[in-house]
Amino acid sequence: MSVKKEASGRRSVEIRFEVPGTPEEVWQAIATGPGISSWLMPAEFEESHGKPVALKLSFGPGGEARSEVTAWDPPRMYAGQSEGLMPGSPPIAAEWHIEAQAGGTCVIRLVHSLFASTDDWDDQLGEIESGWSGFLRALQLYLQHFRGQSSTLTKWMLPVAGTEAEAWAALATALGLQRVKAGQRWTAPAGAPQLSGVVEYASEAPNDILVRVDQPGPAIAAFGSVDMGGPSMVGMNLYCYGEQGAALATRQAPLWQAWARQHLPILEEPSQGG
Known part of the structure; x- marks a missing residue:
């Protein structure tokens, strides 16, 4: 630009x-x-x-x-x-x-x-x-x-070993997101918290993938990576909508923390925001 x-x-x-x-x-x-x-x-x-x-x-x-x-x-x-x-x-x-x-x-x-x-x-x-x-x-x-609906956000961002490209590859591989295309149906693999929906956006520069989630409830899941001048970071924002959005976000947060500890080469304990 x-x-x-x-x-x-x-x-x-x-x-x-x-x-x-x-x-x-x-x-x-x-x-x-x-x-x-x-x-x-x-x-x-x-x-x-x-x-x-x-x-x-x-x-x-x-x-x-x-x-x-x-x-x-x-x-x-x-x-x-x-x-x-x-x-x-x-x-x-x-x-x-x-x-x-x-x-x-x-x-x-x-x-x-x-x-x-x-x-x-x-x-x-x-x-x-x-x-x-x-x-x-x-x-x-x-x-x-989701126009006009309120949202509850649960999110995490982790410092991961390797370059940004290597950190993103680790996240994408663990979640089965390698080479996904817009319009493709995606379901989180076994061992990950339940999420399923349609890939709406996939970018490699920067690394961003957005999934319009319909199971277990209406949400947008945004996966990404960033080089912050130190450890490479990967993370997810999960915007949960509707009357059950807050309950869904509350359930998802500890599940994603546990999954991240087990499946990513993290450099320290993950931080959780809501």
């Missing part, structure tokens, strides 16, 4: 993607705490005098991201500003624009920008699309199949 550079020093990248739903329905998914929690991470908006002033995302124990709300125009756009991508980098802004289309769909434009006088941060800004790709596909699936 190319970085747009302006004379003012503003540098930006833009992601455009289409989703089903009206502007009001899409707004509920991307601009409310329950909506964002249903496809990204547990989220809540801080308010002052009845207006949102900050968005908080929880990534698990000790991991929280906070961005100041700088613009709010429902159901068309909102914007926020947070700390930079890396230590010493300038603050980064994110704008979410909703544009209605014919046929009951909307285009979302997600624009990330920062101000800098050098090219030092262009690579990090340009890598934003790959970091968002799996989550934005989960948003599309949520709006297509």
Whole structure:
């Protein structure tokens, strides 16, 4: 993705993607705490005098991201500003624009920008699309199949021996996810917690697989890997929907912890968030 550079020093990248739903329905998914929690991470908006002033995302124990709300125009756009991508980098802004289309769909434009006088941060800004790709596909699936439903998230992420490619191969092999294609039916192998559904998205750069789960209950299972500059990490987010979602997530969490200990070359005990 190319970085747009302006004379003012503003540098930006833009992601455009289409989703089903009206502007009001899409707004509920991307601009409310329950909506964002249903496809990204547990989220809540801080308010002052009845207006949102900050968005908080929880990534698990000790991991929280906070961005100041700088613009709010429902159901068309909102914007926020947070700390930079890396230590010493300038603050980064994110704008979410909703544009209605014919046929009951909307285009979302997600624009990330920062101000800098050098090219030092262009690579990090340009890598934003790959970091968002799996989550934005989960948003599309949520709006297509689970629109308006609340979600309970159970997740784990583990440090695994080897390079990122080797860590991902270990996870994919253990779960029978090697070379799966979108549209293919997948069932977790014997010894793994019960999960079964349709593969909706499979990417190798980055490594992301999304399964729309129908057994033992409605959910989206997102499997992925990441190189965080230390041990390679693999993990899963399981977004459980509907009235039984919380109960399903509670049952799945300890089962996945036990499975991970037995089937992956982990470097330390797995951490669990919900």
